[in-house]
Amino acid sequence: MPLSGLAIAVLLLISMASRARPCTEQEKSSLFHFITGLSWDGGLAMSSWRNNGTAAADCCSWEGITCGGGGVVVTEVSLPGRGLQGPISPALGDLAGLRRLNLSHNSLSGELPLERLLKSSSPTPSGLVAIDVSFNRLEGELRELRSSNSGWLLQVLNISSNRFTGEFPSATWQAMGDLVVLNASNNSIHGRMPSSFCISSSTSFAVLDLRYNQFSGRIPVSLGNCSSLRVLRAGHNRFSGTLPDELFNASSLEHLSLPNNGLHGQLDGARIVNLRNLAHLDLGGNGLDGKIPDSIGELRRLEVLRLGHNNMSGELPPTLSNCTNLMTVDLKNNYFSGELTRIEFSALTNRKTLDLLFNGITGMIPESIFSCSNLSALRLADNRLHGQISPGIVNLKSLVFLSLAFNNFANITNTLHVLKDCKNLTILLTNSNYKGEAMPEDEAIEGFQNLRILSLARCSLSGKIPLWLSKLKNLNVLFLQNNQLSGPIPAWIKSLKSLFHLDISYNKLAGEIPTALMEMPMLTAENTAIHLDQSIFLLIVYRGTSFEYRVISGFPNMLNLGYNNFTGVIPKEIGQLKSLSILNLSSNSLSGEIPVQLCSLKNLQVLDLSNNLLTSAIPSDLNKLHFLSTINVSNNDLEGPIPRGGQFSTFTNSSFGGNPKLCGNAIDRPCGSAEAPLVSTLTTEQKDRRIAFAIAFCAFFGVGVLYDQIVMSKYFS
Ligand SMILES: *[C@@H]1O[C@H](CO)[C@@H](O)[C@H](O)[C@H]1NC(C)=O
Ligand SMILES: *[C@@H]1O[C@H](CO)[C@@H](O)[C@H](O)[C@H]1NC(C)=O
Ligand SMILES: *[C@@H]1O[C@H](CO)[C@@H](O)[C@H](O)[C@H]1NC(C)=O
Ligand SMILES: *[C@@H]1O[C@H](CO)[C@@H](O)[C@H](O)[C@H]1NC(C)=O
Ligand SMILES: *[C@@H]1O[C@H](CO)[C@@H](O)[C@H](O)[C@H]1NC(C)=O
Ligand SMILES: *[C@@H]1O[C@H](CO)[C@@H](O)[C@H](O)[C@H]1NC(C)=O
Ligand SMILES: *[C@@H]1O[C@H](CO)[C@@H](O)[C@H](O)[C@H]1NC(C)=O
Ligand SMILES: *[C@@H]1O[C@H](CO)[C@@H](O)[C@H](O)[C@H]1NC(C)=O
Ligand SMILES: *[C@@H]1O[C@H](CO)[C@@H](O)[C@H](O)[C@H]1NC(C)=O
Ligand SMILES: *[C@@H]1O[C@H](CO)[C@@H](O)[C@H](O)[C@H]1NC(C)=O
Ligand SMILES: *[C@@H]1O[C@H](CO)[C@@H](O)[C@H](O)[C@H]1NC(C)=O
Ligand SMILES: *[C@@H]1O[C@H](CO)[C@@H](O)[C@H](O)[C@H]1NC(C)=O
Numbered sequence: 206m207p208l209s210g211l212a213i214a215v216l217l218l219i220s221m222a223s224r225a226r227p228c229t230e231q232e233k234s235s236l237f238h239f240i241t242g243l244s245w246d247g248g249l250a251m252s253s254w255r256n257n258g259t260a261a262a263d264c265c266s267w268e269g270i271t272c273g274g275g276g277v278v279v280t281e282v283s284l285p286g287r288g289l290q291g292p293i294s295p296a297l298g299d300l301a302g303l304r305r306l307n308l309s310h311n312s313l314s315g316e317l318p319l320e321r322l323l324k325s326s327s328p329t330p331s332g333l334v335a336i337d338v339s340f341n342r343l344e345g346e347l348r349e350l351r352s353s354n355s356g357w358l359l360q361v362l363n364i365s366s367n368r369f370t371g372e373f374p375s376a377t378w379q380a381m382g383d384l385v386v387l388n389a390s391n392n393s394i395h396g397r398m399p400s401s402f403c404i405s406s407s408t409s410f411a412v413l414d415l416r417y418n419q420f421s422g423r424i425p426v427s428l429g430n431c432s433s434l435r436v437l438r439a440g441h442n443r444f445s446g447t448l449p450d451e452l453f454n455a456s457s458l459e460h461l462s463l464p465n466n467g468l469h470g471q472l473d474g475a476r477i478v479n480l481r482n483l484a485h486l487d488l489g490g491n492g493l494d495g496k497i498p499d500s501i502g503e504l505r506r507l508e509v510l511r512l513g514h515n516n517m518s519g520e521l522p523p524t525l526s527n528c529t530n531l532m533t534v535d536l537k538n539n540y541f542s543g544e545l546t547r548i549e550f551s552a553l554t555n556r557k558t559l560d561l562l563f564n565g566i567t568g569m570i571p572e573s574i575f576s577c578s579n580l581s582a583l584r585l586a587d588n589r590l591h592g593q594i595s596p597g598i599v600n601l602k603s604l605v606f607l608s609l610a611f612n613n614f615a616n617i618t619n620t621l622h623v624l625k626d627c628k629n630l631t632i633l634l635t636n637s638n639y640k641g642e643a644m645p646e647d648e649a650i651e652g653f654q655n656l657r658i659l660s661l662a663r664c665s666l667s668g669k670i671p672l673w674l675s676k677l678k679n680l681n682v683l684f685l686q687n688n689q690l691s692g693p694i695p696a697w698i699k700s701l702k703s704l705f706h707l708d709i710s711y712n713k714l715a716g717e718i719p720t721a722l723m724e725m726p727m728l729t730a731e732n733t734a735i736h737l738d739q740s741i742f743l744l745i746v747y748r749g750t751s752f753e754y755r756v757i758s759g760f761p762n763m764l765n766l767g768y769n770n771f772t773g774v775i776p777k778e779i780g781q782l783k784s785l786s787i788l789n790l791s792s793n794s795l796s797g798e799i800p801v802q803l804c805s806l807k808n809l810q811v812l813d814l815s816n817n818l819l820t821s822a823i824p825s826d827l828n829k830l831h832f833l834s835t836i837n838v839s840n841n842d843l844e845g846p847i848p849r850g851g852q853f854s855t856f857t858n859s860s861f862g863g864n865p866k867l868c869g870n871a872i873d874r875p876c877g878s879a880e881a882p883l884v885s886t887l888t889t890e891q892k893d894r895r896i897a898f899a900i901a902f903c904a905f906f907g908v909g910v911l912y913d914q915i916v917m918s919k920y921f922s
Contacts, residue, residue: 346371372396474498
């Protein structure tokens with residue numbers, strides 16, 4: 206015991222002694238050049254870096270500095286996320302022992318002095334092993350390094366998320382024999398994919414990330430020589446041509462991801478089996494055609510398969526069920542056909558999402574799919590499936606997202622009775638099915654504890670707005686448009702305390718607009734977003750051609766009652782709907798005045814009262830609604846002057862036409878002397894916001910139905 210105690214004491218003394226030895230003046234000076242060259246040093250000079258001559262004179266004890274070589278040589282400068290601004294001083298290259306430099310997540314600007322940092326003139330092998338300058342504002346080109354020195358030791362270079370431009374120098378990378386990782390994602394680099402990494406057969410090059418740049422040309426064949434390449438990510442560029450055969454020689458590949466390029470050709474079944482380690486295959490958003498090869502079943506490690514948005518066709522291979530590790534399958538927007546019963550899903554217990562949106566799949570939903578107990582998102586929308594939903598679906602205990610839209614499913618009563626027991630179901634899109642059936646009014650439809658979005662639109666359902674809906678206390682978004690629903694809006698509507706987006710347009714609903722609708726808790730609250738679940742949807746919800754929703758709060762606060770048979774006046778209580786941003790009451794038989802209370806809906810962006818029987822003047826204070834981007838009061842019997850100023854300065858004839866007694870410049874009918882006074886004009890910011898919304902809105906109502914699909918030009922052309 207005393208002996209080992211002594212040993213520890215001695216060790217301590219030695220280490221204290223070595224720590225006390227200051228780093229060289231040369232090193233201090235380099236570091237000072239770096240820090241004083243910055244325009245903002247994040248407070249470093251004020252802290253440990255300051256006390257130059259005193260106790261902390263040893264720069265090895267400065268914040269972010271690590272020394273090696275017995276504690277006397279600066280080997281690492283690690284200052285990520287320090288708020289540093291200004292250029293990276295080439296003087297850092299004078300730190301002879303520096304091995305690792307991490308300056309990521311700062312606001313550094315200017316060029317990267319790679320030549321100096323790598324000390325390419327140094328005769329002996331030395332220099333940086335890892336450079337991470339990701340997430341800065343560095344710019345310029347990565348020029349060819351002058352010296353052909355082969356002593357570079359660089360293994361990791363992360364320059365991602367900067368503003369680098371130009372082409373990649375090729376000779377430089379050829380000489381980087383030790384390079385393992387090159388991460389240049391999220392810049393503006395163009396030209397050919399650098400590919401000279403694997404010239405020597407003993408290469409250790411393993412990770413290439415070039416996502417989000419402007420690279421073009423073909424995928425280089427020489428990548429096939431990269432025997433250690435594990436990760437190739439080059440999505441969101443402009444690569445073209447086919448996948449070269451040689452690429453499949455890189456048999457260490459675990460992650461091959463080239464989405465959103467211009468690749469074409471087919472997946473070669475004979476070659477793809479060479480990639481036995483493949484876990485992640487993403488070729489979505491290209492122009493690939495042909496089938497998924499049967500040999501895909503031999504990729505036993507496959508976890509993620511993304512081939513969406515291509516031009517692929519044929520039947521899905523039954524061998525897919527041999528990929529038992531599959532978690533995510535995205536095959537949306539292709540021309541796949543055939544029946545799902547060909548695939549034995551029961552082996553795929555790891556599967557979490559299956560997206561077959563917009564293909565030509567036929568038949569019924571196979572029972573085996575319900576044994577994928579981890580399945581949480583299933584989208585079968587826009588296919589040619591039919592039949593009734595099997596009660597077996599309740600076995601999908603994790604099911605959160607289910608879209609059955611645009612198929613030929615039958616028996617809505619059955620669908621609802623079965624799905625009500627899916628306790629975690631949050632999004633149910635089953636629009637455009639059940640053609641001509643009756644809306645079930647059965648009170649036993651109870652459950653749906655977590656349902657937040659429900660679409661039963663476009664089903665031509667007859668009947669009333671059913672009482673069972675009133676039990677959906679978590680419902681945020683309800684689509685019932687384009688049915689044949691009749692009768693009044695029930696007074697219980699206000700008990701839907703989470704609802705903020707309601708579309709009941711294009712039905713045969715009648716009666717007066719109930720004041721209950723003006724008491725909807727989420728629409729009367731000042732700030733509703735805070736009550737919403739912020740989690741991201743497992744699959745993006747598409748609406749029409751231009752709307753994508755990833756979170757619930759992405760949906761606007763909306764009441765759409767258009768194209769029904771509502772009569773009576775617009776209730777004054779409408780002024781209570783403080784958070785409403787879209788109000789559409791068009792094409793009904795509403796009469797009386799436009800209530801002045803509308804002027805207190807400060808968040809209103811779209812107001813459509815067209816094609817009704819409204820009379821009297823347009824309330825002049827509507828021009829104080831600063832976010833109003835669209836107004837349509839055409840085809841009524843309004844009279845008097847159109848309000849002037851504010852938002853009204855840009856509304857045109859189309860907003861007001863068909864009201865013979867209205868006057869104002871917008872409709873080329875001067876009011877004479879009795880014109881309304883000019884009120885406040887818009888700030889530029891308000892205008893910009895308004896225009897942006899107007900553009901979005903046109904698309905929104907131009908299509909107006911929940912397609913849950915991207916309608917691609919190929920579909921309509
Ligand atoms: C610290 O020392 C460096 C040179 O070693 C000198 O250039 C710098 O001015 C000194 N800074 C302070 C704050 O004393
Ligand atoms: C640099 O630091 C950041 C933040 O700590 C870290 O996430 C990153 O992995 C580091 N880079 C390297 C190459 O170690
Ligand atoms: C930069 O890339 C390297 C290698 O891929 C990685 O280790 C590092 O964590 C990345 N840096 C950041 C900030 O993510
Ligand atoms: C790309 O870089 C910008 C800043 O340069 C950053 O804000 C953005 O999050 C990055 N995008 C990705 C996908 O990393
Ligand atoms: C590249 O760097 C970015 C951020 O710097 C990181 O998110 C990404 O995972 C890295 N890529 C690879 C393949 O490591
Ligand atoms: C791949 O490596 C072999 C042998 O090292 C070499 O002959 C061949 O030219 C290389 N191919 C490419 C495309 O670089
Ligand atoms: C690489 O792929 C090509 C074309 O597929 C093939 O002819 C060649 O033999 C492969 N080379 C090696 C080393 O596997
Ligand atoms: C997509 O495939 C179809 C046949 O399935 C073909 O007629 C069409 O030209 C292809 N489109 C593109 C863009 O490759
Ligand atoms: C799955 O793999 C086994 C063993 O390799 C094979 O016998 C079987 O035919 C494969 N199943 C399918 C559906 O391809
Ligand atoms: C259902 O949702 C709850 C709450 O989000 C979660 O805790 C639970 O794990 C989910 N159940 C399954 C089977 O995924
Ligand atoms: C529809 O479903 C209900 C409830 O599951 C069932 O009672 C009824 O027989 C089904 N109707 C048809 C036509 O299959
Ligand atoms: C609207 O209601 C009126 C009277 O109640 C009726 O005559 C008319 O047919 C209804 N219109 C529609 C489209 O249902």
